Amino acid sequence: MERYPVNLPYVGIASFAKLPVVEDLATVEADVAILGVPWDAGVGYRPGARFGPRGIREYSTRFAFGERGLKPDGYWDIELGRRRLAGVRIVDCGDTDALYLDVGYTFDGISAAVRALAGRGALVVALGGDHSVTFPVVRGLDAAGPFDVVHLDAHLDYTDEVHGVRLANSSPIRRIGELPFVGHIAQLGIRGIRAREDAYRAALARGNTVVTMAQLRERGVAAVLDALPLRHGRCYVSVDIDALDPAIAPGTGSPEFDGFSHALMREMLEGIAARWPVVAFDLVEVSPPFDPGGLTQMLAAQLVLEFAGAICEARAGSRGS
Ligand code: MN
Numbered sequence: 001m002e003r004y005p006v007n008l009p010y011v012g013i014a015s016f017a018k019l020p021v022v023e024d025l026a027t028v029e030a031d032v033a034i035l036g037v038p039w040d041a042g043v044g045y046r047p048g049a050r051f052g053p054r055g056i057r058e059y060s061t062r063f064a065f066g067e068r069g070l071k072p073d074g075y076w077d078i079e080l081g082r083r084r085l086a087g088v089r090i091v092d093c094g095d096t097d098a099l100y101l102d103v104g105y106t107f108d109g110i111s112a113a114v115r116a117l118a119g120r121g122a123l124v125v126a127l128g129g130d131h132s133v134t135f136p137v138v139r140g141l142d143a144a145g146p147f148d149v150v151h152l153d154a155h156l157d158y159t160d161e162v163h164g165v166r167l168a169n170s171s172p173i174r175r176i177g178e179l180p181f182v183g184h185i186a187q188l189g190i191r192g193i194r195a196r197e198d199a200y201r202a203a204l205a206r207g208n209t210v211v212t213m214a215q216l217r218e219r220g221v222a223a224v225l226d227a228l229p230l231r232h233g234r235c236y237v238s239v240d241i242d243a244l245d246p247a248i249a250p251g252t253g254s255p256e257f258d259g260f261s262h263a264l265m266r267e268m269l270e271g272i273a274a275r276w277p278v279v280a281f282d283l284v285e286v287s288p289p290f291d292p293g294g295l296t297q298m299l300a301a302q303l304v305l306e307f308a309g310a311i312c313e314a315r316a317g318s319r320g321s
């Protein structure tokens, strides 16, 4: 008996886009693996991103269309005039385990889960969680390296330490920059009057590309991407939801005004996927307690599907199919 012949968004179990759940990572057979990383102990001001994976899943049911999960032939993008994610196997792998106050246990588990999924050949899509989780996620991709990094954020996240704390959400890009298999780092969309000059100088000293929001708008996405010296030819992408304007993404701990529109972010993600193979990506800092209308969670779910669609389309194209 078919349980949900109609299957409206609010009916049934809210896995990501109502896709199949596979929690035994050793058995995953998929092109794309959604992995929740519910952790926000790295936040210095407004916590809540620990509820991000659940919230994004809840609102992603809007994109489950009329059947259980995405239709086998994916979705039709009216602006592109073609289908995306057709035949792509996507599964929801549940969450990494978390233990409050135990960053070692939690981060080791994150790296192990990412390593297991990448080893199964899946594109890992990590849903934060605060931005501190990007370090253990990238650390788990050691076998996929070397690769470059594109970091989309209002903030540099390049602080070395805060009174000895080195793994908070202000430091993940600094930490991944220390990994031997991480090459160039491009930090795009940076803005706000709380940026730290020492972190900026340190990012430049490492050789990172730093492009502010105003510079990005003036030069345009294509020109900025074309100028990036990504020497490994493939990249990891970290998307902090606060890269987007708080008018459309208010549900986050550290909003900064004058951010990406959805159109500009879409152009950015399409541009990245068209230029370089993407080894994995994360979307972090969605904080449901600050998102009572659900707008940010809805946007996050859509960005995941759009970016995964662009990445998988580029992969299929490069195989000549
Ligand atoms: Mn960040």
Ligand code: MN
Pocket (backbone or CB within 6 Å): 153, 154, 155, 240, 242, 243, 254, 285
């Ligand atoms: Mn940020």
